[in-house]
Amino acid sequence: MAEPARERLKVGILLPHVETRYGGATARWGDLLSMTRLAEDAGFDSVWTVDHFTLPDHGVECGVLENFSLLAAIAAVTSRVEIGPMVACTGFRNPALTAKIAETIDEISGGRLILGLGAGWHAPEYRAMGIPFDHRVGRFEEALTIIHGLLQDGQIDYEGRFYTARECELRPRGPRPGGDKPHLPLLLGSSGERMLQVGARYCDQWNTFFSFMQNDPNSIPALREKVDAACRAAGRDPATMVRTASIMVGFPLPGERGRPDTPNVIKGSVEQIAEQCQRFVDEGISHLCIYLDPMTERGIEAFVPVLERLKAMDAMTAAR
Numbered sequence: 001m002a003e004p005a006r007e008r009l010k011v012g013i014l015l016p017h018v019e020t021r022y023g024g025a026t027a028r029w030g031d032l033l034s035m036t037r038l039a040e041d042a043g044f045d046s047v048w049t050v051d052h053f054t055l056p057d058h059g060v061e062c063g064v065l066e067n068f069s070l071l072a073a074i075a076a077v078t079s080r081v082e083i084g085p086m087v088a089c090t091g092f093r094n095p096a097l098t099a100k101i102a103e104t105i106d107e108i109s110g111g112r113l114i115l116g117l118g119a120g121w122h123a124p125e126y127r128a129m130g131i132p133f134d135h136r137v138g139r140f141e142e143a144l145t146i147i148h149g150l151l152q153d154g155q156i157d158y159e160g161r162f163y164t165a166r167e168c169e170l171r172p173r174g175p176r177p178g179g180d181k182p183h184l185p186l187l188l189g190s191s192g193e194r195m196l197q198v199g200a201r202y203c204d205q206w207n208t209f210f211s212f213m214q215n216d217p218n219s220i221p222a223l224r225e226k227v228d229a230a231c232r233a234a235g236r237d238p239a240t241m242v243r244t245a246s247i248m249v250g251f252p253l254p255g256e257r258g259r260p261d262t263p264n265v266i267k268g269s270v271e272q273i274a275e276q277c278q279r280f281v282d283e284g285i286s287h288l289c290i291y292l293d294p295m296t297e298r299g300i301e302a303f304v305p306v307l308e309r310l311k312a313m314d315a316m317t318a319a320r
Contacts, residue, residue, distance in 0.1 A: 010286065015070070017032060020057055035296070040078050043308070048289050055125075061124060072108055082113070088115065090143035102184060103174040103184070116207065138161065140195065142160040142163045144203075154170045189207045193226065193230070247280060248265050274306050281314070
């Protein structure tokens with residue numbers, strides 16, 4: 001069996017559009033714009049958002065700026081970086097609407113969107129918005145069927161237990177219309193067995209998040225085997241599933257509050273941090289999404305030497 005395909009290493013950052021996550025403060029659009037432009041100019045390959053209405057922080061529910069609205073704005077002010085949600089909850093929106101939103105953002109960006117999708121996990125935000133929290137995997141499977149069908153074929157006629165899309169068309173098509181042409185990539189943000197079974201049928205990429213795999217590269221082999229098994233069960237070569245990981249990297253910057261409650265934060269000198277990040281790459285991860293601690297402009301600047309070292313190491317590997 002072939003090893004999972006890996007192109008050149010990509011490295012992205014996650015934006016702090018959650019209350020209190022901007023070095024202890026709350027980021028406004030101007031702050032997020034500054035971070036985005038800094039990341040693109042510094043050579044990062046991608047910029048990511050989260051899709052939540054609220055998130056807990058030491059027992060307090062913190063608000064979150066809406067994910068797709070931010071991605072549309074980011075698409076309009078960047079020219080090179082890939083963009084995407086890490087990950088969009090299919091339960092929050094009608095799946096046909098999600099496909100429409102994604103196609104529109106892909107149009108604005110000129111074909112740079114990666115559509116990360118998941119089933120969600122934080123019950124309080126479901127309750128607050130009056131969204132059903134039951135049968136999340138079943139709802140995800142139906143939603144992904146509709147989203148994939150619309151993005152790939154431009155149309156679908158579907159009736160399920162939870163969602164219906166009758167004679168539904170996606171027009172006008174974006175810059176990647178599907179069919180035999182490269183289509184807008186779908187990324188699965190889950191390691192649950194049932195979710196992997198669904199994702200193996202429809203998704204191009206898979207992500208594991210630091211809070212679920214303890215920010216530990218030693219956890220990747222077992223997770224990789226789960227992904228491989230799901231692909232084989234779906235009749236698919238595991239090498240066709242791109243492997244990505246979201247990891248937390250911390251810098252002790254005076255005057256900026258970090259997240260001391262998070263275990264196994266990657267820290268140290270530039271060389272030490274690069275070596276620890278490289279351990280994920282050695283396990284088959286080809287796209288790293290960096291959750292900086294603190295998530296600020298200073299955090300980005302502190303990581304740039306690490307980014308340069310990782311790219312140099314990847315170039316050396318490719319040249320062998």
